[in-house]
Amino acid sequence: MTQRTAVITGATSERGIGMAVAERYARDGWGVVILDLDGARTAEVAQRIGSEHGVPAFGAACDVADEQAVTQAHAAVAAEVDAGHLPTIGAVVNIAGITSPVPFLETDLALWNKVMAVNATGTYLVTKAFLPAMLEAGWGRVITMSSVSAQRGGGVFGKVPYSAAKAAILGFTKALAREIASSGVTINSITPGAVDTNIRVGNTNPEIEARIAADIPLGRVATTDEISGVIAFLSSDDASYLQGANIDINGGSHMH
Numbered sequence: 001m002t003q004r005t006a007v008i009t010g011a012t013s014e015r016g017i018g019m020a021v022a023e024r025y026a027r028d029g030w031g032v033v034i035l036d037l038d039g040a041r042t043a044e045v046a047q048r049i050g051s052e053h054g055v056p057a058f059g060a061a062c063d064v065a066d067e068q069a070v071t072q073a074h075a076a077v078a079a080e081v082d083a084g085h086l087p088t089i090g091a092v093v094n095i096a097g098i099t100s101p102v103p104f105l106e107t108d109l110a111l112w113n114k115v116m117a118v119n120a121t122g123t124y125l126v127t128k129a130f131l132p133a134m135l136e137a138g139w140g141r142v143i144t145m146s147s148v149s150a151q152r153g154g155g156v157f158g159k160v161p162y163s164a165a166k167a168a169i170l171g172f173t174k175a176l177a178r179e180i181a182s183s184g185v186t187i188n189s190i191t192p193g194a195v196d197t198n199i200r201v202g203n204t205n206p207e208i209e210a211r212i213a214a215d216i217p218l219g220r221v222a223t224t225d226e227i228s229g230v231i232a233f234l235s236s237d238d239a240s241y242l243q244g245a246n247i248d249i250n251g252g253s254h255m256h
C-alpha cells in the first residue's frame with residue numbers, strides 16, 4: 001500500500017480523541033501530522049508517536065480558527081512533504097473542538113463566535129488548505145467531527161452554540177461531498193455520543209455521569225479507541241463508497 005500522511009487537528013490532549021486517532025493512524029502505518037495550539041507540545045507528541053510506531057511524524061502550532069495560522073501550518077507541512085520527510089497527504093481529520101455548557105440566555109456573542117470559530121470555521125479552513133493536494137492525487141479522506149448534540153438538540157454540557165456549530169459541520173460535510181463527489185476524495189462525518197476524555201473535566205460530576213450512563217442503552221460512555229476505529233475504517237479503501245455519510249457512534253443513545 002502507498003504510504004500516506006494523515007493530518008489530525010486537536011491531537012495533543014492527554015486521553016483525547018485526537019491523540020487516539022493519531023496513534024491509530026501511526027499503528028496502521030500512516031505518516032502523521034499533528035496540528036494543535038501549542039507548537040512545542042505538537043512537536044513532542046508527534047515525535048513520541050512517530051518513534052513509537054516507526055512512522056514519519058510532524059507537529060506544528062495551529063489555531064484552526066485563525067486563517068493565517070492555518071496557512072502557515074499548511075506551508076510548513078507542504079515543505080515537509082516536498083522535502084520527502086513526509087508521504088503525500090491522504091487524510092485530513094478535523095478533531096479540534098471546544099464545547100460550552102452555558103445556558104442560552106447566559107451566552108454572549110463572544111462565546112458564540114468562539115465556539116463557532118473553533119468547531120465550524122476551523123473545519124472549513126483546515127479542509128480548504130489540505131484538500132487541493134488530495135484532489136490532485138485523486139485519492140483522499142476528509143473526516144469531520146460533529147456530535148450527537150447536533151442531532152439531539154444539545155447534550156448534558158454541550159448547549160446551543162456547540163450544537164449549532166456541530167450541526168454546521170454536518171451541512172458542510174454533505175455540501176462538500178456533493179461538490180467533490182467523483183474526485184476520489186471522500187468526506188464523511190461522525191457523531192459521537194459521550195466519550196471518556198478530558199473535555200468533560202469541569203463540566204461534569206458523579207451525579208451527571210450516572211445520568212449520562214443511564215441514558216445510553218450500552219450503559220457506558222465510549223472509549224477513544226471506539227472512535228479511532230471508525231475513523232480508521234473511513235480512511236480505508238473499504239469506505240470508498242461512503243460520500244457525505246455520517247456515522248453515529250453513540251451506544252444507541254440516539255437512533256433515527
Ligand SMILES: NC(=O)c1ccc[n+]([C@@H]2O[C@H](COP(=O)([O-])OP(=O)(O)OC[C@H]3O[C@@H](n4cnc5c(N)ncnc54)[C@H](O)[C@@H]3O)[C@@H](O)[C@H]2O)c1
Binds near residue numbers: 147
Ligand atoms: N468527548 C466527547 O464526549 C465528545 C463527543 C462528541 C464529539 N466530541 C468532539 O470530539 C473532538 C475532540 O474532543 P475531546 O473530547 O478529545 O476533547 P479535548 O478537549 O480532550 O481535545 C480537544 C483538542 O482540541 C484542541 N484545540 C482546541 N481549540 C483549538 C484550536 N483553536 N486550534 C487547534 N486545536 C484546538 C485542544 O488543544 C485539544 O487538543 C471535539 O471536536 C469534540 O467536540 C467529543
